[in-house]
Amino acid sequence: MKKGETDTLCLSLLVIGDEDAVRLVRSHRCIAVDGCPNECSKKNLELLGAKLAASYRVVNLLREHRDLRPRAVAFLDEDGRKLAGILAEEIGSKIDELNGEGAVS
Amino acid sequence: MSSPRKIGVVSCSGECCVEGTISRIATRIVLEELKPDNTVTICLPLFSIGEKGERMFAKYFPTIAVDGCDKRCAENAIEKYSGKIACSLVVSDLLKNWGVKNPGPRRELNKDGLEAATKVADKIAAAMDEIFKGGQ
Numbered sequence: 001m002k003k004g005e006t007d008t009l010c011l012s013l014l015v016i017g018d019e020d021a022v023r024l025v026r027s028h029r030c031i032a033v034d035g036c037p038n039e040c041s042k043k044n045l046e047l048l049g050a051k052l053a054a055s056y057r058v059v060n061l062l063r064e065h066r067d068l069r070p071r072a073v074a075f076l077d078e079d080g081r082k083l084a085g086i087l088a089e090e091i092g093s094k095i096d097e098l099n100g101e102g103a104v105s
Numbered sequence: 106m107s108s109p110r111k112i113g114v115v116s117c118s119g120e121c122c123v124e125g126t127i128s129r130i131a132t133r134i135v136l137e138e139l140k141p142d143n144t145v146t147i148c149l150p151l152f153s154i155g156e157k158g159e160r161m162f163a164k165y166f167p168t169i170a171v172d173g174c175d176k177r178c179a180e181n182a183i184e185k186y187s188g189k190i191a192c193s194l195v196v197s198d199l200l201k202n203w204g205v206k207n208p209g210p211r212r213e214l215n216k217d218g219l220e221a222a223t224k225v226a227d228k229i230a231a232a233m234d235e236i237f238k239g240g241q
Contacts, residue, residue, distance in 0.1 A: 010119040012178035015153035016185075040150035074133035 001092050005099070014044050025050035029098060031091060034058065054094050061087055112140075112191070112233050113166050115147045115183055117173035123211045124173035124196040127218060131196075131225035132171055139230040143237075153182050163187035167236050169229060173197065192232040196225055 007028075013021040025045055032041035032055040042055045061083055062068075070080030116132035119125030136144045145162060152159040164187040170180035172195045180193045200208065200221055208218030 008120040010117075010121045010125065010178070011150045012118045012153070012182070013121070013176065015150055016176075016178050016181050018176065038151055038154075038156070040148075040154050043154055044150070074130050074137065 001088055002095050005095060011041055011044065014048060015040075022048055027051075029053040031055065031094065033087070033091065053098055054091075056087065056091065058083075058087065110143060110237060111145050111166050112143055112236060113145050113147045113163050113168040114171060114229060115149055115152065115163070115168060115179040116171045117179055117196070118149045119173045119178070120211065122173050122197070123208050123214070123218065124200065126173075126211050126214060127196050127200075127208060127222045127225055128171045128173045130214065130219075130222040131229060134223065134226035135229045135233075139226055140233055143233060149179055149182060152186070155186075160187050167191035169194065169232055169236075171196065171225070171229060191236050194225065194228055194232070196221075199225060199228065 007024075009021055009024060014025065026049055029051045030045050031053055032039070032045050034041045034056065035058045037057065037059055039055070039057065042052065045052045065083060065086065068079040068083050070083060071077055072080065076084060114132050114135060117125045117128040119128070132146055136146050145166070147159050147163060147168070148156075152163065163183050168183055168187070168190045169192045170177070170183055170190050172179045172193070174197050175195055177193070177195065180190055183190050203221065203224065205217055205221045207215070208221050209215030214222060
């Protein structure tokens with residue numbers, strides 16, 4: 001969807017303080033995508049002084065789409081895939097919005 | 106009647122490589138199918154940000170780290186905050202040993218990737234048996 005405009009980073013690398021990973025999040029705008037309300041991604045990015053541009057919580061998405069009830073964890077079922085697609089669209093729109101602001105780093 | 110003995114399994118949460126995906130799926134297979142009564146999964150990011158329950162569990166129960174790559178985030182985090190792990194598995198090493206060259210994209214494993222995840226799950230279950238045999 002946003003190949004070439006985005007990159008993903010291991011949260012584990014950030015939390016163990018990997019220097020390259022920390023440098024990356026401090027020098028590029030980041031979007032945190034958290035599964036649960038503990039918001040580990042967002043909190044870690046804030047702690048590390050990253051450029052946090054937006055954050056998402058999958059639990060919120062579940063509340064907004066109560067008709068979709070993913071059951072499986074390891075392998076997503078149809079509802080899980082639909083939710084993943086909805087979230088991907090939202091993140092994609094956010095990236096367009098961010099790039100439209102002209103604050104590219 | 107005593108409750109079943111528990112072992113913590115800490116999987117890589119990596120998004121950087123397909124081995125991270127294999128780590129997570131293998132851990133779920135152990136939790137859901139192979140050793141449902143003996144497995145407790147520990148969320149690595151939650152553990153790393155200092156959640157007390159996760160850290161206490163890893164301190165008092167044997168723990169297996171399932172890392173995607175040789176950066177070994179899970180092993181390092183556990184040993185830093187909760188003490189020595191009982192067993193360490195690195196999926197990239199296992200795939201090399203098994204000659205798995207193309208397990209598929211990170212988002213969805215292909216047939217080879219799924220087979221590899223099943224084999225990693227078997228390794229985790231075997232490691233659990235060894236730990237129980239050793240009386241930990």
